[in-house]
Structures are given as C-alpha cells and as structure tokens.
Amino acid sequence: AQSVSQHNHHVILSEAASLELGCNYSYGGTVNLFWYVQYPGQHLQLLLKYFSGDPLVKGIKGFEAEFIKSKFSFNLRKPSVQWSDTAEYFCAVKYSGGGADGLTFGKGTHLIIQP
Amino acid sequence: EAQVTQNPRYLITVTGKKLTVTCSQNMNHEYMSWYRQDPGLGLRQIYYSMNVEVTDKGDVPEGYKVSRKEKRNFPLILESPSPNQTSLYFCASSPGTSKGELFFGEGSRLTVL
16 A cells, blocks of 8 residues: 655744655656645644655745655655644655545644754 | 634533534635644544535544535534534635645544533
C-alpha cells in the first residue's frame, strides 16, 4: 500500500530558528505533493503544492518545499520561524490513478515555536 | 465566499444513538470526502464521492454510511455510534481536475459516551 512518512511527530524550536520537516512517500509513479497546515482549533489549509516543473516550490507565509524525485522526498522548509507558525503540518500525496482525488496523508508533525 | 460547511461543529452523544454530520460545499465541486483525525494517526479517509450517486469506501469505512443525492451535500451517517468513533471529522471537496488539492471544512468534534 502507498504510504507517506513524516519523520518527526513533534518539533520544538525557538523563534528565528530554521525549520525543515521531512516527508517521504512510497514509490507509486507520478505523484502530486502537498503540505497542509492546521493551526490550533482550525481546519486544514493548503500551504503549498507541487505538480510538475521546478522542484522548489514556494508557498504562503514564507514556506517552501523541495521535491527530490530520487529520494521520494518533499521536505518543508522555512528559514526563520515565528511564534505564529505553531501548528500541525501534514504532508500529503496524490498517487496517479489513486481513488479519484484521494490524498494519502502522513501522520503529521506538531510544531511548537517558543517565543 | 467559497467554503465547505459542516454541522454540528461539536457533538456529545451516547452509544447507539444514530447521528448525521452534514457537509455542504458551494463551489460546485464534483469530489467530496470524509476524513477522521486521531492523535498519532493523522487523517484517514472514511468515504469519498466522485459525483452525485457515486460513493466509495476509503481506508476506514466501518461503522459509517454516506449518501450523495445532490452535488453540494455529502452527509456522514453513524447508524449506531460507538466510543471508538470519538474523533475529529473533516469533510473536504475538490473539483474533478484539481490534481488532488482538497478544500476542508472546519471540522466536527464528536464524542461518543
């Protein structure tokens, strides 16, 4: 079965630190890749997405992610985090031909930014 | 405003008492889906629908039913809720050609005693 793995379940950083959250997916041919963010008490919102082209994609709020096909990875990065980035982050993959528009989600990374 | 609306947002119920969580989207999306979110397990798909009158099981469909009689609505039905269905539920939708991008509702927190 296709799967998505997020390396860290909990990450604690200080403000202004750099962030990298890992995401790996199992091989499944062509994929579309997403990062979603869930702020405390809120629903999931799209942070960024990759369909094709430049493997370095930029999203909202200064986030970016790099698709490395050879490593089946789509890591999320931010050079300098803020307290307001405290949230849960989910990596998601749409495998070609998989369940219409169904996404496979990772288990999430809970990010806490300390002031 | 484009949105996915779920009701109720919060519900406490007892084992065996049938309940329905409604989901409605105003974006004319073909695809709709239900997920449950549990600590340490992330989001797991319950059911999805590719269009009106077309529904299919996701990864964790046991104990749930859905229907898609209209394009905008996709209710989730728990015929006989049990405590292991205590969870946070999200409805999501997308246009048929979105390549997977989902638009989520606000979530419905359900507690079954």
